[in-house]
Amino acid sequence: MNGKAIKTALSGITQETMTNGTMGDLWDKFPDYVAGSDWVGEILDMAQKASDWISDEDDYTDTATDISIHLADSEVEDYYSNINKRVQELALWARPELDSEVEELFNGDVNPTLTDLNSHYLFCAMYNLAYAILEYASEKAEELEGADA
Numbered sequence: 624m625n626g627k628a629i630k631t632a633l634s635g636i637t638q639e640t641m642t643n644g645t646m647g648d649l650w651d652k653f654p655d656y657v658a659g660s661d662w663v664g665e666i667l668d669m670a671q672k673a674s675d676w677i678s679d680e681d682d683y684t685d686t687a688t689d690i691s692i693h694l695a696d697s698e699v700e701d702y703y704s705n706i707n708k709r710v711q712e713l714a715l716w717a718r719p720e721l722d723s724e725v726e727e728l729f730n731g732d733v734n735p736t737l738t739d740l741n742s743h744y745l746f747c748a749m750y751n752l753a754y755a756i757l758e759y760a761s762e763k764a765e766e767l768e769g770a771d772a
Contacts, residue, residue: 624764627679632763636670636756638663652755656718656748665713669694669752673760687757695750699742706741715744724751 640646641663649666650657657666676690683689699706715721724747725733725740733743 624683624761624768625679626677626681626683628764628767629677629683629757629760630674630679631767632760633670633674633677633756635763636667636760638667641666649756649759652759654720654751654755656714656721657752657755661712665752666756669749670756670760672697673753673757683761687754687761690757691750691753694753695746698749699746703738703741706745707737710741710745713748715748721747 636646636649641649653662672694673690676693677683710716721744725743728747729743733739
């Protein structure tokens with residue numbers, strides 16, 4: 624699918640659309656812990672970062688998987704206190720689905736330091752966020768391309 628169509632779909636993810644009830648399809652894709660006003664900024668930021676990764680001219684087949692890992696990885700390339708602050712603000716602790724994902728993704732090979740754990744939780748949460756946003760945008764892009772045909 625065309626990168627320009629994906630970017631068009633991503634551009635529809637705005638402060639207004641995220642808060643006025645028109646993005647129910649996107650909100651439904653998020654895990655339960657993605658809820659509330661603190662997450663709206665994260666969603667908008669991730670949609671913009673995803674758009675920056677996509678080229679108008681390129682075709683993408685599995686956009687969500689291909690790009691989500693890179694986007695999540697870039698989110699944990701930050702100073703540890705910023706990572707800790709985000710983990711706390713987004714209430715990523717005590718989430719069974721994230722506990723399971725961290726364990727599965729890192730195959731039980733997790734350093735038990737708070738810094739590493741915070742990074743792992745933030746990575747998994749941001750991967751899920753990026754994946755859901757890109758999956759949504761890809762679906763909308765397919766609809767746009769189908770309408771143009």
